[in-house]
Amino acid sequence: MTAIVVESLAKTYSVVRKQPGWAGAWRSLFHRETATVRAVREVSFRIEKGEMVAFLGPNGAGKTTTLKLLSGLIYPSGGTATVLGYVPWKREHAYRRRFSLVMGQKNQLWWDLPAQESFALHREIYRLEQAQFTKRLDELTALLDVRKLVRQPVRDLSLGERMRMELIAALLHDPEVLLLDEPTIGLDVVSQRNVQGFLRHYQAERQITVLLTSHYMKDVEALCSRAIIINEGEIKHDGPLANIIDRLSSQKIIQLQFADGDSAEGLDQFGRITERIGPRVKIEVPRTKIPEVLSAVLAKYAIEDVGVQERPLEDVIAEFFTTGPTEAA
Amino acid sequence: MNTDSLRTQWFILKTCIAERLAYRGDFAFATLVRFLPIVTQIFLWGAIYGEFSDSPRKSMYGYSYGDMVAYSLLVMLGRAFSSMPGLTGGIARDIRDGTIKKFLTQPVDLFDYLFWHRVAHKVVYYVVATGPFALVFWLCRSYFPGWPDAITLCGAAVSLILAFLIGFYIEALMGLIAFWYLEVSSLVFVYMLLNYFLSGHMLPLDWLPHPYSDWILWSPFKYLAYVPAAIVLQKYTPMAMAQELALGFGWVLVLWWLNRWTLNRGLHRYSAYGG
Numbered sequence: 389m390t391a392i393v394v395e396s397l398a399k400t401y402s403v404v405r406k407q408p409g410w411a412g413a414w415r416s417l418f419h420r421e422t423a424t425v426r427a428v429r430e431v432s433f434r435i436e437k438g439e440m441v442a443f444l445g446p447n448g449a450g451k452t453t454t455l456k457l458l459s460g461l462i463y464p465s466g467g468t469a470t471v472l473g474y475v476p477w478k479r480e481h482a483y484r485r486r487f488s489l490v491m492g493q494k495n496q497l498w499w500d501l502p503a504q505e506s507f508a509l510h511r512e513i514y515r516l517e518q519a520q521f522t523k524r525l526d527e528l529t530a531l532l533d534v535r536k537l538v539r540q541p542v543r544d545l546s547l548g549e550r551m552r553m554e555l556i557a558a559l560l561h562d563p564e565v566l567l568l569d570e571p572t573i574g575l576d577v578v579s580q581r582n583v584q585g586f587l588r589h590y591q592a593e594r595q596i597t598v599l600l601t602s603h604y605m606k607d608v609e610a611l612c613s614r615a616i617i618i619n620e621g622e623i624k625h626d627g628p629l630a631n632i633i634d635r636l637s638s639q640k641i642i643q644l645q646f647a648d649g650d651s652a653e654g655l656d657q658f659g660r661i662t663e664r665i666g667p668r669v670k671i672e673v674p675r676t677k678i679p680e681v682l683s684a685v686l687a688k689y690a691i692e693d694v695g696v697q698e699r700p701l702e703d704v705i706a707e708f709f710t711t712g713p714t715e716a717a
Numbered sequence: 718m719n720t721d722s723l724r725t726q727w728f729i730l731k732t733c734i735a736e737r738l739a740y741r742g743d744f745a746f747a748t749l750v751r752f753l754p755i756v757t758q759i760f761l762w763g764a765i766y767g768e769f770s771d772s773p774r775k776s777m778y779g780y781s782y783g784d785m786v787a788y789s790l791l792v793m794l795g796r797a798f799s800s801m802p803g804l805t806g807g808i809a810r811d812i813r814d815g816t817i818k819k820f821l822t823q824p825v826d827l828f829d830y831l832f833w834h835r836v837a838h839k840v841v842y843y844v845v846a847t848g849p850f851a852l853v854f855w856l857c858r859s860y861f862p863g864w865p866d867a868i869t870l871c872g873a874a875v876s877l878i879l880a881f882l883i884g885f886y887i888e889a890l891m892g893l894i895a896f897w898y899l900e901v902s903s904l905v906f907v908y909m910l911l912n913y914f915l916s917g918h919m920l921p922l923d924w925l926p927h928p929y930s931d932w933i934l935w936s937p938f939k940y941l942a943y944v945p946a947a948i949v950l951q952k953y954t955p956m957a958m959a960q961e962l963a964l965g966f967g968w969v970l971v972l973w974w975l976n977r978w979t980l981n982r983g984l985h986r987y988s989a990y991g992g
Contacts, residue, residue: 481824
């Protein structure tokens with residue numbers, strides 16, 4: 389069953405461009421220079437029910453705009469999309485009861501009230517039975533370890549606690565589709581792991597469909613098996629997360645630990661040295677040359693330990709965004 | 718409107734009341750401080766009428782000093798229903814920073830939420846302000862012509878509801894303009910100036926000469942202060958009062974439709990600013 393179908397979806401904005409300084413401010417009073425920004429350029433993809441898909445791209449790539457389109461916040465300039473069979477921008481209440489949008493930088497809880505009061509209002513807005521609501525709230529507060537905090541005003545919670553409350557508010561009505569926009573932004577490592585662990589557990593148990601945008605590759609690696617990469621409004625990759633490195637990176641990392649006394653001179657002839665800490669060295673080597681480099685290094689130096697690794701996903705994607713794809717041979 | 722919908726609105730109202738009471742100190746202070754201008758106004762009209770001199774003026778354009786004090790107090794009552802502090806700016810801010818998204822992704826109507834939020838604002842205000850209002854009116858009871866009849870009281874009650882609705886829809890409409898012009902604070906300033914004059918807050922509208930008074934008396938602004946005061950002061954015959962109230966109801970419908978239309982158009986150009 390397909391949960392999300394996107395076909396040739398496009399969104400174009402008109403933005404005002406202003407010259408800097410006084411002169412620019414003065415000129416813009418009389419003449420507004422506008423530019424057209426193609427935030428999303430005819431993207432197409434499908435997401436099956438129960439899939440958890442990462443939606444990756446640099447800032448301004450069109451990720452959040454796509455999520456806004458899928459949640460019905462904005463109208464598209466072209467193309468179509470359906471989520472659970474609904475056209476999002478028709479804004480039907482029936483659709484709104486079946487999905488949730490969580491934006492890491494936006495608050496949907498009442499700032500001055502305890503989260504419990506926002507949850508009670510959600511119960512009414514989403515028409516949840518009292519017994520069902522109580523059971524879900526108990527379950528979610530236990531899973532996210534915030535049971536003691538629900539009576540504290542939201543403004544008095546830490547960022548991590550607030551995000552966990554936001555997730556509860558988003559999941560109380562048991563949505564079938566969850567759109568997550570940077571859910572761990574600004575969180576410390578422990579809070580990030582808590583949120584990741586919760587999302588992994590929740591998705592595995594409920595088999596909900598999740599589309600996640602995040603700049604933290606740890607989130608993506610921990611949660612998603614498929615990734616869609618978008619850049620400048622266009623889809624650049626759509627497939628298993630594991631394939632990204634194979635496809636986008638022609639390099640691998642050889643990790644070497646030298647025996648005492650070996651100066652490890654002349655290593656740069658084999659590849660780019662990315663790290664050197666004491667006797668441990670990492671070299672980036674074209675993946676086709678791994679056997680050749682390994683046998684040469686082992687013959688030339690006294691090596692205590694050796695390993696071959698993929699490059700970190702973060703590095704591969706960052707490189708892809710800055711220099712474009714280097715397809716693996 | 719079904720019972721589920723009413724129940725949701727009741728919950729929105731309850732939550733909004735709880736929110737209003739979160740900052741107790743500031744709220745109580747703001748409520749009580751709003752009575753200060755009326756004291757100033759009574760003294761100002763006293764000076765204009767020469768009440769503190771040897772030869773006070775008996776009447777100006779049909780209003781004695783006592784009538785004017787009564788009018789000012791009733792205008793204050795009308796304004797307590799029609800003024801919507803923070804509504805326009807709040808809507809504009811929600812549009813500008815993207816907070817409005819929660820109302821566009823949840824199965825709730827934005828206007829339901831805004832409306833009941835404002836009702837909560839008013840309910841809490843009236844609860845706190847009823848005592849001081851009653852005291853001020855009791856102290857100034859000699860300026861009033863006496864208790865109006867039942868029809869006039871009913872008309873006054875309806876006119877206060879109209880004041881609330883018209884005030885709400887005018888200010889909400891201005892807030893929605895933020896879909897086109899993100900900053901509306903100058904518009905609010907201009908509106909407040911016009912409102913002060915056109916609603917009869919500054920002067921009774923029947924003081925204005927023709928032809929100005931003719932078109933002002935057709936505008937929705939007079940319902941914000943002048944009409945409730947004029948009804949209580951029995952300046953209308955029962956038939957004229959009914960006509961005024963019917964026209965006010967017509968304005969509510971027009972403004973309601975304008976709000977819906979503007980929201981719909983605004984959402985078509987909305988880009989969900991702020992991430």
